[in-house]
Amino acid sequence: MRFDVVTIFPEYLAVLDVSLLGKARREGLVDVHVHHLRDFTFDRHRTVDDTPYGGGAGMVMKAEPWALALEHVAAASPAPAVGERPVLVVPTPSGRPFTQATARELARREHVSFACGRYEGIDERVFGWAEERFEVRLVSLGDYVLNGGEVAALAMIEAIGRLVPGVVGNPESLVEESHEDGLLEYPVYTKPSVWRDREVPPVLLSGDHGKVAAWRRSQQEERTRDRRPDLWGAFTAPGPDGSER
Numbered sequence: 001m002r003f004d005v006v007t008i009f010p011e012y013l014a015v016l017d018v019s020l021l022g023k024a025r026r027e028g029l030v031d032v033h034v035h036h037l038r039d040f041t042f043d044r045h046r047t048v049d050d051t052p053y054g055g056g057a058g059m060v061m062k063a064e065p066w067a068l069a070l071e072h073v074a075a076a077s078p079a080p081a082v083g084e085r086p087v088l089v090v091p092t093p094s095g096r097p098f099t100q101a102t103a104r105e106l107a108r109r110e111h112v113s114f115a116c117g118r119y120e121g122i123d124e125r126v127f128g129w130a131e132e133r134f135e136v137r138l139v140s141l142g143d144y145v146l147n148g149g150e151v152a153a154l155a156m157i158e159a160i161g162r163l164v165p166g167v168v169g170n171p172e173s174l175v176e177e178s179h180e181d182g183l184l185e186y187p188v189y190t191k192p193s194v195w196r197d198r199e200v201p202p203v204l205l206s207g208d209h210g211k212v213a214a215w216r217r218s219q220q221e222e223r224t225r226d227r228r229p230d231l232w233g234a235f236t237a238p239g240p241d242g243s244e245r
């Protein structure tokens with residue numbers, strides 16, 4: 001799988017050389033190419049931003065450097081599967097939520113590129129133009145404001161990259177992903193069984209797999225009900241045929 005990232009802060013992406021994804025890159029499972037947006041400017045100051053039309057605070061990223069950078073990325077793109085265009089993910093506070101389902105869907109693609117904006121965002125016309133070459137996805141990491149798209153891209157690349165076959169050593173650890181069944185994960189414990197007078201729940205030491213599974217599911221439901229009423233509502237909503245879960 002190939003990732004391309006366009007940014008004015010390429011050093012932000014250096015962390016992708018570390019740990020799991022670093023190993024995956026060295027093993028050729030994942031390929032990451034980072035492009036400096038300023039390499040696609042031609043004025044003395046390598047200008048990538050300007051004042052917003054209509055007024056308002058801050059600066060907006062100019063369209064032309066983005067078009068040149070994304071044309072470069074598209075040209076380097078491995079041939080997409082028949083009927084597929086390469087995906088361009090644009091992290092933005094106004095995007096659709098990035099979820100585990102999004103990560104799973106994108107992990108099936110050959111090539112995913114990221115346009116990491118800064119300032120107050122990218123000239124909107126870039127996204128319409130990019131639709132000619134890419135399947136454009138405006139995606140948000142969460143309902144809070146970051147200073148740019150790089151941190152979001154890192155999180156998304158990690159979430160997607162770990163799902164690429166071979167990247168995570170033990171594929172079984174991908175089976176019980178958080179949120180996959182619509183519930184939060186259950187609590188985990190390891191040795192010692194008593195730590196600073198705090199015991200591991202006895203059921204986990206019982207050796208009774210059925211009871212362990214039931215306890216874990218109960219914990220998932222309790223946590224979800226307590227911490228994520230939004231997920232709990234969706235989980236308990238009647239099915240399409242009116243059936244209860």
Ligand SMILES: CN1CCN(Cc2ccc(Cn3ccc4ccc(-c5n[nH]c(N)c5C#N)cc43)cc2)CC1
Binds near residue numbers: 144
């Ligand atoms: C007219 N005004 C109306 C208010 N907006 C608000 C605003 C918009 C962007 C930024 C900074 N920024 C620039 C590029 C960029 C990409 C992603 C994210 C991001 N933040 N949070 C997420 N989950 C993110 C993701 N994914 C932030 C970014 C700051 C403040 C500005 C324009």
